[in-house]
Structure formats: C-alpha cells, structure tokens
Amino acid sequence: MAKKVIFIGGGASNLIASILLKKKYPFLDVLLIEKNSQLGRKLKATGSGRCNIAPISDDISLFYNQQFVKDTIGEIPVKNQLEVLKTLGIVTKEIKGVGYYPISESASNVVNLLQNQLDTLGIRYLLNTKVIDYSIKDKYIKLDNNDILSFDYLIFGIGGSSYSSLGGEDTLSNVFKSHGYKFNPQTPVLTPIKVKENVHRLFGIRLECQVTLRENNKFVYQEKGEAQFRKDGLSGIVILNISRFIDENKKYVLEINPFIGKTHNLSKEQLKELYRYNKNFLLSILPTSLVEYGLSRLDINKDDIKENQLDIIYDYFSKITFNVSKLFPLEYATVSRGGIDVNQIKDTFESKIEDNVYFLGEIIDVDGPCGGYSLRFAISSSIIFADKFTL
Numbered sequence: 001m002a003k004k005v006i007f008i009g010g011g012a013s014n015l016i017a018s019i020l021l022k023k024k025y026p027f028l029d030v031l032l033i034e035k036n037s038q039l040g041r042k043l044k045a046t047g048s049g050r051c052n053i054a055p056i057s058d059d060i061s062l063f064y065n066q067q068f069v070k071d072t073i074g075e076i077p078v079k080n081q082l083e084v085l086k087t088l089g090i091v092t093k094e095i096k097g098v099g100y101y102p103i104s105e106s107a108s109n110v111v112n113l114l115q116n117q118l119d120t121l122g123i124r125y126l127l128n129t130k131v132i133d134y135s136i137k138d139k140y141i142k143l144d145n146n147d148i149l150s151f152d153y154l155i156f157g158i159g160g161s162s163y164s165s166l167g168g169e170d171t172l173s174n175v176f177k178s179h180g181y182k183f184n185p186q187t188p189v190l191t192p193i194k195v196k197e198n199v200h201r202l203f204g205i206r207l208e209c210q211v212t213l214r215e216n217n218k219f220v221y222q223e224k225g226e227a228q229f230r231k232d233g234l235s236g237i238v239i240l241n242i243s244r245f246i247d248e249n250k251k252y253v254l255e256i257n258p259f260i261g262k263t264h265n266l267s268k269e270q271l272k273e274l275y276r277y278n279k280n281f282l283l284s285i286l287p288t289s290l291v292e293y294g295l296s297r298l299d300i301n302k303d304d305i306k307e308n309q310l311d312i313i314y315d316y317f318s319k320i321t322f323n324v325s326k327l328f329p330l331e332y333a334t335v336s337r338g339g340i341d342v343n344q345i346k347d348t349f350e351s352k353i354e355d356n357v358y359f360l361g362e363i364i365d366v367d368g369p370c371g372g373y374s375l376r377f378a379i380s381s382s383i384i385f386a387d388k389f390t391l
C-alpha cells in the first residue's frame with residue numbers, strides 16, 4: 001500500500017513542499033488539510049497582492065535564529081530558490097532594490113498556479129478542515145469534525161498566529177506542548193508601533209526618512225525608508241523592521257530624521273542656504289502638518305522664522321523623538337515570532353522529538369525583515385525538506 005503523507009496547512013510552505021515531494025515520489029498518497037475555505041489565503045495577500053517572493057540578498061544574518069537558518073537553508077542561494085519556483089511554473093523578476101516578484105505581480109496567480117500543480121499531480125486536499133490532535137503511537141490525526149485519518153508521515157506547515165483576518169491562529173501549540181515540544185510564545189513582529197505622544201494631527205503623513213531606535217540612550221538599530229503616521233503611532237516598512245528589535249519590557253524612543261532618507265541627505269549648511277532663499281524653506285522638505293507640529297513644540301512662529309532659530313530648528317527636526325508605548329498586537333503583525341523551538345528540528349526539518357514528523361515555514365521560531373525574507377524561509381524550508389526526504 002502507498003505510504004500516506006499528510007500535510008497540515010495549505011499555505012506557502014506546504015503547497016510547495018507537497019508538490020515537490022509528489023514529483024519526487026509519485027507513488028506516495030499525499031493529502032493536504034487546510035482549515036480555511038481556500039488554499040494560500042495569506043500567500044494571496046503578500047506584497048500587497050503582488051507577492052514579494054524572495055529578497056534580493058542572500059544575507060542570512062538578518063534572520064532571527066540565524067544560526068539555525070544558516071545550518072538549514074543557508075546552502076540554497078536565492079537564485080536556486082527562484083529556479084525551483086520556475087519548475088512549478090512561477091517565473092520571477094527582480095525589482096531593483098526591493099526584491100523578487102512573479103512577473104505577473106499577482107499573488108493570487110501564484111496560488112492558482114500551485115493549486116493547478118496539486119490537481120495535475122493528483123494531490124488531494126480538504127478545505128474547511130482543522131486538525132485538532134495527533135497520535136504518533138497510533139499514527140492518526142483527529143479532525144474538528146471528529147474524523148480520524150491514519151498517516152505514515154506528518155508535515156506541519158501551519159504558519160504563525162499573526163493576521164487573524166487572513167486565518168492566522170494558534171491552533172496546535174497546546175498539542176505540541178503535550179507531545180514534549182518547547183513552543184515559544186508567539187508575539188507580533190513586523191508590526192506598527194504605538195507611541196505615547198499625541199500624533200493624531202500627523203495621521204496620513206508618509207515620510208522618507210532615517211529612523212533610529214534607542215533604548216535608554218543606547219543605539220539599537222537604524223534604517224532608512226518610508227515611515228507612515230497612523231492616528232496613534234507609526235507604520236511603514238522601516239517601522240515594521242524596527243519592531244523586530246523591541247522588547248516590550250524595555251523603554252525605547254524612535255528618532256525620526258527627515259533630512260536624511262534613501263533619496264536625500266541635507267546638511268545644516270544646506271538648510272541655512274535654503275533659508276536665505278525662502279524663509280518657509282521647511283515646506284520644501286516636510287509636510288505642512290509636520291512643520292506645524294514641530295514648530296509649535298519649539299514655540300516658533302512658522303511665518304516668522306528668525307535666522308538665529310535655525311540651529312534649534314535643525315536640531316529638533318533632525319531628531320524628532322517619539323516614546324514607544326507598545327507594539328500593535330498580533331492581528332496587525334505581518335508575521336509572528338515564536339513557535340516550535342529551533343533546537344528541536346534537524347537540518348532535514350524533521351522533528352528531533354518524534355519520528356516521521358516535520359515542521360516547515362513560519363511555525364518554526366524564525367523570522368526575517370520585510371522584503372521577501374518570510375517567504376524565502378518558508379519556500380526554502382520546503383525545498384530542503386523535499387530534497388532530503390527519504391522513505
């Protein structure tokens with residue numbers, strides 16, 4: 001009888017892993033089980049619907065738990081990942097300085113192409129079906145409709161618990177714990193940051209700037225990019241990346257410097273020169289509401305800026321400071337940190353605790369910055385799994 005492989009979760013990692021495994025061993029009986037009413041719901045939302053499928057850089061050091069990432073997917077450069085995707089019908093292009101995307105720039109098309117591969121290869125899938133328990137001794141899984149299914153191999157690609165509106169949910173952490181796993185608490189990363197100051201009037205501003213994170217005056221992290229003001233905090237890729245460095249038990253400040261960005265770098269002297277041409281020079285660099293916000297804090301009349309106030313203005317605006325109050329919760333986070341502890345997973349992605357059990361993608365306690373790193377880990381873990389899997 002054909003061996004039964006059950007993939008739990010129908011997201012990025014398991015879709016790709018099940019296809020690659022079935023291509024390698026066509027005689028296997030492969031079943032995929034997804035609790036949502038559709039496959040790849042989160043994948044369809046990636047890159048604002050355009051699917052940033054891989055980063056430009058092979059740099060592993062940007063990942064949380066980087067040693068595990070190096071020991072597992074480190075041997076697959078991004079280019080190889082893209083080659084494998086091509087064999088599944090997904091051709092990609094580089095958007096300079098941003099990352100790799102499917103040429104169609106359609107995440108939905110990526111899911112459709114993968115679903116088409118499932119059908120072509122005869123991989124069965126159940127939708128609207130949640131796995132709620134499993135037994136290694138008796139080799140069965142239990143579904144939320146009380147059905148019991150037997151298996152020979154079990155692959156968990158159940159993702160993280162962020163973005164509940166797309167189905168992100170902690171479904172099995174207690175089950176894993178009862179099986180003896182160390183399951184690290186899932187917390188939000190790549191998430192907006194709430195600040196203590198009232199920034200309501202800055203709502204909607206998008207600012208190309210340099211953002212520095214400090215804890216007790218100590219430098220923690222710095223990045224250039226676009227910050228976006230929300231009613232009660234900040235968002236935008238640069239802010240999401242900074243959120244990965246915040247420990248909610250500590251106190252942090254964000255320093256925003258709009259005089260420096262990816263596209264510009266203005267010195268104090270250049271500002272003084274601009275002042276000589278036009279006393280409202282700040283308006284050529286900053287949105288009006290931010291100019292008003294800053295000058296009101298400095299008690300300077302925006303229509304009557306004096307030359308001797310330029311140093312104070314420069315010092316304030318090159319370091320607009322916001323006190324971090326907290327991170328936005330999991331519902332808003334692009335990914336979650338936490339999950340199955342990396343020390344319990346072999347470089348084949350098999351469990352060190354239970355035979356014939358594997359973990360792939362975001363359920364493992366690994367995360368990376370924005371820019372395709374999450375899919376890079378999910379997809380590369382699937383490629384390595386299928387490559388190293390033996391019967």
Ligand SMILES: Cc1cc2nc3c(=O)[nH]c(=O)nc-3n(C[C@H](O)[C@H](O)[C@H](O)COP(=O)(O)OP(=O)(O)OC[C@H]3O[C@@H](n4cnc5c(N)ncnc54)[C@H](O)[C@@H]3O)c2cc1C
Pocket residue numbers: 008009010011012013014033034035036039040041042043045046047048051052053054129130131132157158159160162163166167168171172333334335360361362363371372373374375376378
């Ligand atoms: C809005 C948004 C945009 C993003 N954009 C990008 C991007 O551009 N680039 C990038 O690299 N990453 C991006 N990410 C992150 C990326 O989507 C995830 O890291 C990636 O999808 C993880 O793949 P996965 O297969 O591990 O998990 P998922 O894709 O989350 O799939 C896991 C699946 O398992 C199912 N499941 C869970 N528990 C059970 C159970 N008990 N029984 C049955 N099914 C279950 C879930 O419903 C889910 O469909 C984005 C995330 C979000 C939310």
